[in-house]
Amino acid sequence: MIRSMTGYGRSEGNYKGRPVAVELRSVNHRYCDVVIRLPKLLAPLEETFKKKVQARFSRGHIELSINFNGSGNAPKQFKLDLESAEAYHRILKKLKTSLHLSGEIDVALMSHFREIITTSEPEEETAPLGRFVDRMVERSMRALEKMRGEEGRALGEDLAGHLDELDRMLGLIKQQEKKAVQAYHERLQKRVSELTQGIAVDPARLAQEVAILVDRSDISEETARLKTHLEQFRKMLQKDEAVGRALEFLLQEMNREVNTIGSKANDVNISLQVVAMKSGLEKIREQVQNIE
Structure with missing residues (x-):
């Protein structure tokens, strides 16, 4: 299941009578951006903790704070x-x-x-303290993972609902596409009759004009690709890995297909469905930006 980039994890402990607190806060970000705030005593381990967090999370702006006695400094x-x-x-x-x-x-x-x-600063061996804090960071990361997973499940359910609605609108477009050809044939025939004032028109010529329009306004390839994209999007939502960037790319392709359908279709009802689909895709885009 997908994971959100928003979450919080905290762990508390006691090292030789000194309270220690570790906090992890995460919000959405294009890459994995880790900021470390820790006491001077643990400054040599900053890069170690940073790599540890980056190895666990692939995306998000993550702040790691390590405090002694409720502050960042140990007793002098x-x-x-x-x-x-x-x-x-x-x-x-x-x-x-x-x-x-x-x-x-x-x-x-x-x-x-x-x-x-x-x-x-108090003279103290960094190694044993570092190992103690490392275990606390691990617990905080597990708590953060859990919360990001819960947020991800909620996002996935909401996105699935939007995909179902897009699928429904796509079905309406396919149905209307068949009706649009017949409607255009009737409009063209009526218009020609009005212009020729009852003079007989070659049916073959009329059929040829209709065929030309059908070819220009054919959206079968676009609807087929869009259907495939919707199915692929659903499959990605079930993967237990970071799929946020892939979903963003797939969403761009879906937008492209919908725009092409709107520009090619010569039908008011199809145009209305296209507008509704664009609105749905925008809602999906806002939520995808928070997926790891």
Whole structure:
């Protein structure tokens, strides 16, 4: 069954007492466009996660977010450089004594020197954390796949209904095509009689003119191809693979056949059905754009 490109997947876990959340959001896109948002600690694994998502999904704009503690950053670590603090303190005491300066050399003053107290990311091995997050990404992808599959089934059912309606209208066109030839023959005969004011007209000549029009307005090939395209479209909806691009191409061919029928058919009723079919194809096109 076809899959939609719209979906959402989420998984939550706990790594060494730290809550971890992984989210995947997907919307329609011509190709597989993956955007990764993750903590600095996992930055070396960005390309790995990106390839993992691209291997599972063939189309869609997919955003992968990995958060620690509900945010993108892990708790920072603070480090005191006692040697630097002692050096600053000695220099400040010497400066105070040499220049006879007033004031206390206290913690408030010493804290202004950034070299004394520094911050850094927690030292932690990336490999075990990466394996833990990798399993969470896998669960999120399964959840996203499930939702895209459910959306795809709903899309498939709706598209099947539109195809049935197109099939019905195609049948009406075929029926009307047979009536159109006879109707044209009668109109032409009446028109000739009016112009010749009752003078006898060669039946063979009249039949020849009708035959010429029938040949010009013959839409049997177009209706046959359109029928084939409709059947092929239905078969593609049942495939368990990415068929979105193939459906887009097939839809273009269906539009081409319908346009040709409209331009060749010399009948009002057929033209009305063509307009209705174009409207139906446009509805299908809007939905096909969201199929993987």
